[in-house]
Amino acid sequence: MAKAMSFLIILFLLALAPLCLCLKTYGGYLYPQFYDHSCPKAQEIVKSVVAKAVAREPRMAASLLRLHFHDCFVKGCDASLLLDSSGSIISEKMSLPNRNSARGFEVLDEIKSALEKECPATVSCADILALAARDSTVLTGGPTWEVPLGRRDSRGASLSGSNNNIPAPNSKFQTILTKFKLQGLDIVDLVALSGSHTIGNSRCASFRQRLYNQTGNGLPDLTLEQSYAAHLRTRCPRSGEDQNLFFLDFVSPTKFDNFYFKDLLAYEGLLSSDQILLTQNAQSMELVKQYAENNELFFQQFAKSMIKMGNISPLTDTRGEIRKNCRKINTY
């Protein structure tokens, strides 16, 4: 009898084995329905706080979109960017690409506190960043996509990762492409995601070199349209006024559209890293032309590339944590 029972138990366990394996394969993957049961209102709450913030200040859409990029390129999409300095943590907010530049952290705080009220310790800051980036794109007229979810938050930050992995606006084409490839992104992703510069602003300090001394010979960047350059020089002098703001796409600065690519064709891209997509590589030049001509194609690729970027090395399952406050790691 005992023998028969243990045989039956073994049979039963064997029958369950494929199920366990199958469940396991979900481990490590993100999926859009992640909060459907644990926090059904999560997406609605993020959207409403983002919408309010963008209504208060249209530029906020651009700032939130950029935060997801600056998060994902450093240790993966794990909200490491949102940590303030404390204890052994040196905040990524102090890095060269972020200092005096990355903004929108108060909006993340507002979203997080609304979510903690609705479903405590459930929705990660990393997922909030991914959702806020999508909502910002939609609110300004861009494409929508379903955001894969289930990221968890890091218990550390990397200042050096932030300085090294995020490309600089005066980097060479190959350097920028290499930094994208190191994240598993390709040239198509690079061009499509650079299309984010259809909204938002840049400081004078980020493109000054192009106006006065692009290659060290005292001459401006000749791939910058001359009268546009003269106009930029009026508020971006040789020295000082570093923080003066300029639209990245001067035609429709708060609208997510393909004018960014049309600007590049007119040699009116603001950053050197923008204009070189047209001038330094045949394949990216072709993509710029296609996106300038076909807004739908740009939108489709942008959505795909955002999902790809959002999938960079997430912390899942038992790795990382769900922070209670996006600025601090949890204390136990």
Ligand code: HEM
């Ligand atoms: C390809 C390499 C890239 C470089 C070199 C670059 C560089 C920059 C720089 C220098 C600024 C202006 C910052 C300032 O002066 O304060 C900026 C702004 C911005 N970037 Fe990028 N970026 C790149 C790619 C991306 C990507 C992939 C995204 C999003 C997916 C993005 C989204 C934005 C947005 C939306 C803004 C405007 C932010 C605001 O107005 O607050 N950028 N970027």
